[in-house]
Amino acid sequence: MADTSLRLLQKRMDSIIMGKERAVKMAVVTLLARGHLLIEDVPGVGKTTLAFTLAKAINCSFQRIQFTSDLLPSDIIGVSIYNPDTREFEFKPGPIFSNIVLADEINRTNPKTQSALLEAMNERRVSVERRTRTLPEPFMVIATQNPIEYHGTFPLPESQLDRFMMHIKLGYPAFDVEKQAIVQLSSFEAIESMPPVVSGEEIVRMQEEVDAVRIEEDLLGYLLSIITETRRDERIRLGVSTRGAQFLLKAARANAYYEGRDYVVPDDIKGPAPLVLAHRVILKSRTYISDAEKVIEDILARVSIPL
Amino acid sequence: MPLIYRILTAILAFTGCIGLIITGQMNPVMAVAGLGLIPGYYRFMKGRAHASKWVIGGLSIAALFVFAFDAVIVTGDVFIAAAHLTIFFQAIKGFDLKEPWDHLQVYFVSLLQLVMASELTRSIYFGFVFVIFLIALVTAMVISHFMKEGTIKAIDIKRPVVIISTLTLVITVLFFVSEPRLRGGLFGKSLTKGIKTAGFSQKVDFGSFGEVKLDPTIVMRVELDGKAKRPFYWRGMTLDYFDGTSWMDTLGGKHIVLSRGGVFNFVPFNKDDVITQRVFLEPIDSSVIFGLNTIAGIKADVRALLIDNAGAVFTQGKGLRRITYTAYSILKEQPVEGSDSMYLQLPPHLERVKALAEDIVRRDKTDMQKSRHIEQYLRTNYRYSLSTSKPPKGMSPIEYFLFDSKKGYCEHYATSMVLMLRSIGIQARIVTGFIGGEENRFGGYVIIRQKDAHSWVEAVINGRWTTFDPTPSTAEEHPSIVFLYLDYLRLKWDRYIVGFTSADQWRIMKAISMPLAFAKTPGLPLPEIHMAYYVLVPLFLIVFFLFLRRFTVKRYAPITARYLRLRKIMRKHGVRVDASSSPFDIKREAERLGIDIADIIELYQKGRFGGGLDHKDNMRYMELIGKVRMLQSRRLK
Numbered sequence: 001m002a003d004t005s006l007r008l009l010q011k012r013m014d015s016i017i018m019g020k021e022r023a024v025k026m027a028v029v030t031l032l033a034r035g036h037l038l039i040e041d042v043p044g045v046g047k048t049t050l051a052f053t054l055a056k057a058i059n060c061s062f063q064r065i066q067f068t069s070d071l072l073p074s075d076i077i078g079v080s081i082y083n084p085d086t087r088e089f090e091f092k093p094g095p096i097f098s099n100i101v102l103a104d105e106i107n108r109t110n111p112k113t114q115s116a117l118l119e120a121m122n123e124r125r126v127s128v129e130r131r132t133r134t135l136p137e138p139f140m141v142i143a144t145q146n147p148i149e150y151h152g153t154f155p156l157p158e159s160q161l162d163r164f165m166m167h168i169k170l171g172y173p174a175f176d177v178e179k180q181a182i183v184q185l186s187s188f189e190a191i192e193s194m195p196p197v198v199s200g201e202e203i204v205r206m207q208e209e210v211d212a213v214r215i216e217e218d219l220l221g222y223l224l225s226i227i228t229e230t231r232r233d234e235r236i237r238l239g240v241s242t243r244g245a246q247f248l249l250k251a252a253r254a255n256a257y258y259e260g261r262d263y264v265v266p267d268d269i270k271g272p273a274p275l276v277l278a279h280r281v282i283l284k285s286r287t288y289i290s291d292a293e294k295v296i297e298d299i300l301a302r303v304s305i306p307l
Numbered sequence: 308m309p310l311i312y313r314i315l316t317a318i319l320a321f322t323g324c325i326g327l328i329i330t331g332q333m334n335p336v337m338a339v340a341g342l343g344l345i346p347g348y349y350r351f352m353k354g355r356a357h358a359s360k361w362v363i364g365g366l367s368i369a370a371l372f373v374f375a376f377d378a379v380i381v382t383g384d385v386f387i388a389a390a391h392l393t394i395f396f397q398a399i400k401g402f403d404l405k406e407p408w409d410h411l412q413v414y415f416v417s418l419l420q421l422v423m424a425s426e427l428t429r430s431i432y433f434g435f436v437f438v439i440f441l442i443a444l445v446t447a448m449v450i451s452h453f454m455k456e457g458t459i460k461a462i463d464i465k466r467p468v469v470i471i472s473t474l475t476l477v478i479t480v481l482f483f484v485s486e487p488r489l490r491g492g493l494f495g496k497s498l499t500k501g502i503k504t505a506g507f508s509q510k511v512d513f514g515s516f517g518e519v520k521l522d523p524t525i526v527m528r529v530e531l532d533g534k535a536k537r538p539f540y541w542r543g544m545t546l547d548y549f550d551g552t553s554w555m556d557t558l559g560g561k562h563i564v565l566s567r568g569g570v571f572n573f574v575p576f577n578k579d580d581v582i583t584q585r586v587f588l589e590p591i592d593s594s595v596i597f598g599l600n601t602i603a604g605i606k607a608d609v610r611a612l613l614i615d616n617a618g619a620v621f622t623q624g625k626g627l628r629r630i631t632y633t634a635y636s637i638l639k640e641q642p643v644e645g646s647d648s649m650y651l652q653l654p655p656h657l658e659r660v661k662a663l664a665e666d667i668v669r670r671d672k673t674d675m676q677k678s679r680h681i682e683q684y685l686r687t688n689y690r691y692s693l694s695t696s697k698p699p700k701g702m703s704p705i706e707y708f709l710f711d712s713k714k715g716y717c718e719h720y721a722t723s724m725v726l727m728l729r730s731i732g733i734q735a736r737i738v739t740g741f742i743g744g745e746e747n748r749f750g751g752y753v754i755i756r757q758k759d760a761h762s763w764v765e766a767v768i769n770g771r772w773t774t775f776d777p778t779p780s781t782a783e784e785h786p787s788i789v790f791l792y793l794d795y796l797r798l799k800w801d802r803y804i805v806g807f808t809s810a811d812q813w814r815i816m817k818a819i820s821m822p823l824a825f826a827k828t829p830g831l832p833l834p835e836i837h838m839a840y841y842v843l844v845p846l847f848l849i850v851f852f853l854f855l856r857r858f859t860v861k862r863y864a865p866i867t868a869r870y871l872r873l874r875k876i877m878r879k880h881g882v883r884v885d886a887s888s889s890p891f892d893i894k895r896e897a898e899r900l901g902i903d904i905a906d907i908i909e910l911y912q913k914g915r916f917g918g919g920l921d922h923k924d925n926m927r928y929m930e931l932i933g934k935v936r937m938l939q940s941r942r943l944k
Contacts, residue, residue, distance in 0.1 A: 214917070214918065215916075216915075216916045219916060261912075261913075261917065262917070263912075263913070263916050263917035263918065264916060265889075265890065265891075265912040265916050265917075266889040266890060266891075266916075267889045267890065267891035267892075270889050270891075270892075271891075300887060301887045302887060303887055304886035304887055305886065305887060305888065305889050305890075307863065307867050307870065307871065307915075
């Protein structure tokens with residue numbers, strides 16, 4: 001049953017990434033919803049660990065791309081190389097051809113490379129030399145960006161941010177957890193030795209089941225009134241798009257599935273909503289996404305729950 | 308908080324204060340307090356933050372000081388000062404509306420203000436304000452109820468608001484009907500000051516009419532039967548003695564007349580021949596009662612009236628009350644009961660006037676011809692004007708009018724005529740009252756105002772008091788339709804709302820019990836009919852209320868209804884529950900307080916969003932809700 005394997009997955013991951021239950025849960029929910037994850041936080045709080053652990057736990061291939069200013073699209077997608085034996089050009093797939101892709105410090109590279117990645121994320125396939133190549137299933141990009149180091153960065157435009165289902169922050173661990181974490185230094189060894197919990201095929205099956213989660217008419221109304229409320233709030237310059245609404249619905253279904261239900265309840269919408277919506281709105285005052293999260297929470301406190 | 312709720316709170320705060328302001332007890336304190344309402348509620352509507360505790364506290368203390376100052380010095384009346392204090396309260400509260408409880412306070416104070424206002428005024432505008440208050444209050448209550456339930460958007464509140472408002476109004480009317488108005492208010496306050504009139508006292512200074520001739524204050528309204536013809540002379544009282552500067556009533560000789568079955572008879576009359584006038588007299592500072600000449604009888608709800616030798620009628624006491632009476636007038640002129648030399652009295656030094664009078668009438672033979680001639684002379688040779696100048700020192704105002712300025716108003720004309728008649732040996736006197744009035748076609752009545760105040764002349768011709776009016780007629784103004792309609796409403800208000808008597812109550816009762824009238828027919832099973840009546844009416848009411856319920860209360864599915872009950876219980880335990888509280892929020896909050904409702908929430912969500920509960924789950928859900936209710940009663944014990 002999906003229920004038990006997901007519980008186990010969470011437990012395993014929590015044992016490695018300590019004190020980050022919500023972030024872990026949301027990462028899994030994003031995976032179940034076929035979404036991509038954007039983690040924004042200072043370096044060294046476990047962004048990479050989270051991505052790596054997830055890949056390991058679901059027994060999938062994992063690639064990490066360190067984004068630098070001189071990175072080219074071909075460094076991500078792959079390149080055709082002349083093979084003298086066969087006298088043909090042979091396509092060497094880039095790091096994007098793996099199940100879990102960690103795009104580290106995505107805002108450090110130039111927009112051209114950024115958009116190559118984001119296009120692949122959206123279409124789930126890449127076109128090289130007029131041949132379309134499908135990316136493996138499941139496929140999930142976990143991108144990280146640093147909020148502080150703005151030197152030599154290319155901040156993602158809103159249209160690109162929109163493609164990430166969720167935007168989460170890890171934050172510093174709690175005092176006791178951190179004390180524990182600094183002692184057991186090498187978490188990578190622990191990850192390496194971690195047995196997989198579910199297979200990639202199972203994840204794909206779960207993703208299909210997520211699509212079948214039922215949602216009541218009233219809850220769709222609730223979801224949509226949150227969305228329309230973002231377009232009406234006076235602090236927001238640009239509200240959430242229809243794609244944003246679709247993402248929220250997907251996230252709600254995945255959240256319900258994760259909780260072991262085959263129906264959506266209000267909290268499946270209310271819980272992920274700040275993470276799904278905050279990076280999709282543009283505030284009137286130029287501020288950080290965390291401020292937007294607060295605005296979304298205000299909106300949630302205003303919209304009534306269907307009874 | 309929905310905007311509509313904020314608007315309603317502001318409306319309610321303002322209606323209470325407006326209710327007080329229209330009582331007319333306006334003074335500087337009230338003006339300041341009333342203006343103070345605006346900034347607070349402006350901020351409130353804009354959704355600004357509440358003022359700090361220190362500001363509120365400071366303002367409150369200041370308000371108390373003002374109250375003390377107000378009660379002792381400005382108004383000298385604790386009751387009115389308290390009314391002012393409530394306005395201050397509302398103004399300060401505007402800066403400090405946080406909890407639902409604050410809003411309730413505003414509503415309560417507003418109600419208090421209206422109760423106070425009802426003591427101080429009988430104005431129709433109060434009625435408007437009250438209806439607005441009632442509807443706003445009902446709407447606010449309905450919204451606040453649904454807000455608490457968290458169903459504000461799930462429900463269309465229009466229907467409950469309309470139905471509950473109507474019901475409240477109906478109940479108010481029932482209360483209203485069951486309680487005939489008593490004299491004086493709840494607190495025994497009657498703050499009506501009375502309209503200051505000119506010409507209806509023992510001594511009337513010459514020129515006093517000029518002061519009121521521009522005053523549009525309504526003095527009385529009269530419903531007339533078809534027999535009366537214009538111009539209407541509403542006769543008040545007569546004055547006989549003129550000392551050169553004022554008129555006096557020296558012959559009065561009022562005597563008491565007692566009512567016979569509610570009717571006072573002064574002159575025997577036949578009810579078919581008289582002109583019937585139903586008069587609604589505003590509170591004036593005189594006890595005179597007006598009617599067309601000659602008043603033969605009065606029907607009024609008092610024990611005794613006074614009448615003097617000249618046929619003027621007075622109430623006992625000093626007026627100052629709104630009175631309603633019916634006057635019966637006969638158009639026959641009164642015979643003179645013995646001549647009185649006082650009607651020939653003249654102030655000294657009137658040789659020029661006498662000469663003029665003799666000159667005018669030199670060719671006339673009869674008294675009638677002479678009088679008409681003088682009347683005509685004054686009408687044609689003098690100009691009507693309210694702007695008169697003072698006569699030079701040592702000159703009597705009459706001589707100044709007749710020979711120098713040649714302009715004046717009714718007093719000048721009437722006084723001149725009386726003096727001229729007297730100088731040629733015809734007995735005459737001044738009559739004060741009102742002339743004409745505007746016809747209000749909406750109610751078929753006549754409006755008489757201060758500016759209709761008039762004086763004219765009565766002279767003895769062939770042994771009868773005959774009426775003359777030497778004042779030339781002036782152009783009449785036509786008031787607007789809006790004014791007329793409003794005034795019609797005002798009359799009805801005064802008549803049926805303010806002046807609702809036990810007799811009216813009796814009439815309504817009779818009208819309601821009309822269907823029972825046939826029960827008096829012999830042979831019918833009387834007790835059964837009564838029974839049927841008294842059973843059917845309540846039954847009908849019950850059915851009606853049930854019917855109402857169907858339309859006002861949204862029916863939730865049982866599973867949601869039980870969840871709502873759970874929310875209510877949780878709220879009583881101190882769990883924060885509002886419209887945006889999701890089941891999980893409630894569960895978490897309850898857990899913090901040590902109440903475990905995880906199972907209930909899960910079952911509710913399954914039943915509500917997961918396609919329904921099977922029988923077993925349903926039973927369990929009900930059982931768990933039952934347990935929570937038990938928990939509630941235990942805790943409350």
